[in-house]
Amino acid sequence: MLIENRKVVTLEYTLTDEDGEVLDTSKGSDPLVYLHGSGNIIAGLEGALSGKAEGESLQVTVQPADAYGDRDESLMQALPKSRFEDDDLEVGMQFQANGPDGPILLTIVNIEDDEVTVDANHPLAGRVLSFDVTVLNVRDATLEELTHGHVHGPGGHHHH
Numbered sequence: 001m002l003i004e005n006r007k008v009v010t011l012e013y014t015l016t017d018e019d020g021e022v023l024d025t026s027k028g029s030d031p032l033v034y035l036h037g038s039g040n041i042i043a044g045l046e047g048a049l050s051g052k053a054e055g056e057s058l059q060v061t062v063q064p065a066d067a068y069g070d071r072d073e074s075l076m077q078a079l080p081k082s083r084f085e086d087d088d089l090e091v092g093m094q095f096q097a098n099g100p101d102g103p104i105l106l107t108i109v110n111i112e113d114d115e116v117t118v119d120a121n122h123p124l125a126g127r128v129l130s131f132d133v134t135v136l137n138v139r140d141a142t143l144e145e146l147t148h149g150h151v152h153g154p155g156g157h158h159h160h
Contacts, residue, residue: 001053001054001138001139001140002051002052002053002138003036003049003050003051003052003053003135003138004036004037004050004051005036005037006035006036006037006140006141006146007035007036007037007138007139007140007141008033008034008035008036008137008138008139008140008141008145008151009033009034009035009036009049009135009137009138010031010032010033010135010136010137010138011026011031011032011033011034011049011133011134011135011136012026012027012031012032012133012134012136013025013026013031013032013131013132013133013134014026014027014131014132015129015130015131016129016130016132017127017128017129017130018127018128018130023124023129031136033151034150034151035141035145035146035149035150035151036049036050038149038150040149040150040151042062042066042067042068042129043066043067044060044062044063044066044067044129045060045062045067045131045133047066048060048062048131049133049135052135053135053138054135054136054137054138055134055135056134056135057132057133057134057135058133059130059131059132059133060130060131060133061128061129061130061131062128062129062130062131063128064125064126064127064128067124067127067129068121068122068124068125068126068127069122069125069126070125070126071121071125071126072121072125075119075120075121076109076117076118076119076120076121077117077118077120078115078116078117079115079116079117079118080114080115080116081111081113081114081115081116082114083116084116089108089111089116090108090111091108091109091110091111092107092108093107093108094106094107094108094123099120104120105120105122105123106118106119106120107119107123
């Protein structure tokens with residue numbers, strides 16, 4: 001069966017950056033399971049996987065525009081330290097805040113005196129990403145998965 005919209009795809013993958021540093025991998029843990037065509041993975045990888053079959057392996061290089069976008073310096077903001085509940089702030093700490101379109105991930109990038117600079121860019125924004133992928137399985141999505149827009153069951157989303 002070929003990968004196309006409305007199919008559930010199970011992948012083993014390793015993600016590396018421009019320098020070959022491993023950023024994420026499924027090796028040693030559960031494979032990635034997603035609903036193809038529902039925007040559950042970055043566009044550049046999803047597009048490269050279309051038409052592939054179970055058992056195929058491929059290497060995909062994804063430019064920022066088809067991954068997490070370019071860095072947007074306007075998403076950097078200096079805030080007073082008093083806005084943070086935690087006194088032990090460190091550069092690199094991440095936390096979630098409510099943005100205009102829902103929750104956003106903020107990363108502390110600088111702490112100076114009583115000012116904390118946070119970055120709302122995705123941590124991988126502006127980076128060229130390389131994926132080493134093996135397609136382990138391709139199956140038809142269930143009606144429930146299609147209705148909800150994501151995979152259910154082992155490796156997928158569970159409702160409580």
